Amino acid sequence: MTEKDNSLKRKIRSITFKALKATIKGVLFYALYFVSWMFVAPVANMVPGLKEAVETFVAVYITLMIVGEFVSGTIFQYFFAAAKELFVIGYVLISLNGGLISGSFQNINFVLDIRVFLMFTVLLGLLGLAKTMLQAINFVSEKAEHTKI
Numbered sequence: 001m002t003e004k005d006n007s008l009k010r011k012i013r014s015i016t017f018k019a020l021k022a023t024i025k026g027v028l029f030y031a032l033y034f035v036s037w038m039f040v041a042p043v044a045n046m047v048p049g050l051k052e053a054v055e056t057f058v059a060v061y062i063t064l065m066i067v068g069e070f071v072s073g074t075i076f077q078y079f080f081a082a083a084k085e086l087f088v089i090g091y092v093l094i095s096l097n098g099g100l101i102s103g104s105f106q107n108i109n110f111v112l113d114i115r116v117f118l119m120f121t122v123l124l125g126l127l128g129l130a131k132t133m134l135q136a137i138n139f140v141s142e143k144a145e146h147t148k149i
Contacts, residue, residue: 022069026062033058046105053095060087078136082129089125092118 037044037054044050064087068080099115 018070018072022066025069026066029062029065030058047103057091057095060091075136075139078132078139081132081135085125085129085132089122089129092121092125 033054040050040054044054061084064080064084068077068084071077071080096114096118099113099118101112101114103110103112
């Protein structure tokens with residue numbers, strides 16, 4: 001009976017540790033967003049919809065990060081890490097309109113070409129996705145080696 005109790009205690013301790021780690025990561029990431037938003041807020045008044053877009057991004061990113069922490073130690077952590085990378089790539093592509101931002105300020109119309117920034121952002125996202133895929137392959141191969149032994 002004590003073996004079952006020890007196993008149950010270990011599982012509860014593991015889940016508690018994962019929940020604590022996910023909470024700390026979520027709070028730190030939100031605090032980073034909150035502090036950085038204080039510097040971006042003056043610009044956000046000039047760009048309509050920027051605050052809503054950034055808040056949506058932060059909410060989904062933190063959710064994927066927290067869920068990924070809860071499933072750490074399993075293959076699902078890599079699925080959520082890949083989903084997080086794909087979300088970043090897709091959200092940047094959609095929110096930046098393909099790299100051309102146009103607007104007007106008083107009587108001046110402007111077009112801002114940020115395709116180079118967009119390209120680097122997407123490439124970094126793809127690099128993160130490749131890293132996640134290689135980590136998933138390594139995880140599965142290590143699990144396969146342990147079952148052979």
